[in-house]
Amino acid sequence: MARAIGYVRVSTDKQLDNTSIEKQKEEIEKYCKNNQITLVHIYDEGAYSAENIRDRKQFKQMYNHAFDKEENIDYVVAFKSDRISRDNLDALYIYKRLTEANKHLICIADNIDTRDRNAKLLYQFMSLVAELERDTIKFRTSTGMEKNYEKGNFNGGRVYGYYTENKELKMDANEAKVVKYIFKKYAIDQWGYRKIAANLNEQGFRTRLGKFWSITAVRTILNNRIYIGEVKWRGNYRKGKHIRIIDDILWNKTQKMLQIKSYLPRKLHPGTYPLSGLIKCPECDSPMVQGNSGKKYKYYQCNRNKSSGRSACHSNLVAKEYAEQYVFNHFFNTLKTLNLTSPIINSTVSTISSEVEPIEDKIIMMKKNLQHLSRKKSKIISWTSEGTLDEETFRQEMKIIQQEESEQTQFLDVLEAQLKQRKKPNLCENIAMAVNEIESFFAIMADEDKKKILHSFIDSINVNPGNSTKERTIKEIKFKFDLRHISQLYQSAS
Numbered sequence: 001m002a003r004a005i006g007y008v009r010v011s012t013d014k015q016l017d018n019t020s021i022e023k024q025k026e027e028i029e030k031y032c033k034n035n036q037i038t039l040v041h042i043y044d045e046g047a048y049s050a051e052n053i054r055d056r057k058q059f060k061q062m063y064n065h066a067f068d069k070e071e072n073i074d075y076v077v078a079f080k081s082d083r084i085s086r087d088n089l090d091a092l093y094i095y096k097r098l099t100e101a102n103k104h105l106i107c108i109a110d111n112i113d114t115r116d117r118n119a120k121l122l123y124q125f126m127s128l129v130a131e132l133e134r135d136t137i138k139f140r141t142s143t144g145m146e147k148n149y150e151k152g153n154f155n156g157g158r159v160y161g162y163y164t165e166n167k168e169l170k171m172d173a174n175e176a177k178v179v180k181y182i183f184k185k186y187a188i189d190q191w192g193y194r195k196i197a198a199n200l201n202e203q204g205f206r207t208r209l210g211k212f213w214s215i216t217a218v219r220t221i222l223n224n225r226i227y228i229g230e231v232k233w234r235g236n237y238r239k240g241k242h243i244r245i246i247d248d249i250l251w252n253k254t255q256k257m258l259q260i261k262s263y264l265p266r267k268l269h270p271g272t273y274p275l276s277g278l279i280k281c282p283e284c285d286s287p288m289v290q291g292n293s294g295k296k297y298k299y300y301q302c303n304r305n306k307s308s309g310r311s312a313c314h315s316n317l318v319a320k321e322y323a324e325q326y327v328f329n330h331f332f333n334t335l336k337t338l339n340l341t342s343p344i345i346n347s348t349v350s351t352i353s354s355e356v357e358p359i360e361d362k363i364i365m366m367k368k369n370l371q372h373l374s375r376k377k378s379k380i381i382s383w384t385s386e387g388t389l390d391e392e393t394f395r396q397e398m399k400i401i402q403q404e405e406s407e408q409t410q411f412l413d414v415l416e417a418q419l420k421q422r423k424k425p426n427l428c429e430n431i432a433m434a435v436n437e438i439e440s441f442f443a444i445m446a447d448e449d450k451k452k453i454l455h456s457f458i459d460s461i462n463v464n465p466g467n468s469t470k471e472r473t474i475k476e477i478k479f480k481f482d483l484r485h486i487s488q489l490y491q492s493a494s
Contacts, residue, residue, distance in 0.1 A: 004075035149233035198309025
């Protein structure tokens with residue numbers, strides 16, 4: 001008996017009372033029963049657009065199920081062809097893949113059954129009609145929204161401080177107080193994003209979605225012109241019909257403060273944090289990131305705490321030096337147990353032979369860059385002594401140059417170390433030594449390369465809960481795959 005899978009979808013919630021999900025399922029079940037086809041499963045996408053298939057999870061599961069050899073699926077059944085796709089190229093691709101695999105597509109309402117040779121022409125015609133309908137709907141929607149904007153009306157969406165009633169934007173008095181509080185704390189009291197977010201969370205306030213306030217949420221509000229009575233359409237603004245929450249004086253003061261702070265150098269914490277994002281908070285399981293550390297003591301800190309304050313989660317600090325030493329040692333010892341010498345030699349030889357820009361040329365270029373920065377630094381010192389630059393500008397410019405110099409010097413050191421390794425006479429012996437002495441080679445890598453390597457292998461690092469940093473120790477290191485499979489793979493390939 002033939003086997004089939006079904007697929008149902010509606011484009012929007014407004015369609016639910018038209019050709020509903022239930023109606024589509026009913027028609028698919030009835031068709032299969034009348035044609036003596038075993039219906040294995042119906043994939044229900046719910047209310048989702050058919051503009052592309054990449055974001056439709058149920059469709060992708062259905063598609064993979066159809067080509068699973070063990071399942072022996074003969075038919076894919078949908079109520080209409082536009083339920084599969086409203087994109088003509090996507091629709092034809094799906095048709096081609098199914099028919100090439102000796103499988104068939106049935107669209108009940110369109111009377112399409114690809115067992116019929118003439119069905120291809122009908123299916124192609126219906127997919128073109130569906131794409132035309134989609135483009136027409138998009139054009140009408142876009143035109144309507146533009147006209148709505150020209151009238152000063154809000155085009156929809158969630159905005160903290162307002163709610164919609166009969167398609168009109170109405171002010172929420174309680175939320176408006178919070179919006180004013182954010183603007184005043186930033187512009188007048190000169191609080192930072194994090195301090196404002198943490199303070200709101202401690203007072204028990206939450207965002208429209210019921211989440212903790214974060215740095216991003218506060219920044220978004222401070223930059224939203226809807227609070228001064230304007231509406232937006234495709235990057236343009238005009239006066240809206242809704243009541244403004246923020247007056248011009250407070251808005252202008254806020255924008256001036258935002259502009260001033262945008263010129264300030266970003267706060268740099270000493271050191272690098274290669275385990276950021278990998279270590280998980282023992283309390284809320286969110287990623288742990290670079291903590292607010294000093295020169296002497298450095299920590300990884302719960303990102304939720306750092307962004308939203310202690311109401312969202314505790315800092316749960318993990319000592320940076322301890323965590324990295326533990327993870328590095330575990331990582332190195334694990335790699336040493338694998339037979340990686342041969343595959344690394346093959347990969348290295350291949351990389352060297354295919355190198356586009358020789359290391360020597362890169363080193364020359366880096367040295368020229370450093371000379372250029374040195375000359376630039378001399379000019380700034382000269383301009384300052386002549387009174388052309390003020391002291392504040394001088395400090396800012398020098399900080400930028402010094403940071404560039406540091407990055408370029410670090411990169412140059414890495415390149416020279418690589419060149420030194422390449423010029424050694426016996427490459428194979430050197431690589432074998434590198435595998436055995438991986439700690440030394442890891443130490444000379446650029447910080448960004450170290451982070452990439454760790455994030456390529458490690459999925460997550462779990463931490464034991466505790467009341468102090470001494471108690472918060474590494475519990476488990478989870479790799480993205482079974483590392484033993486690497487050596488097995490190369491052994492089978494060689």
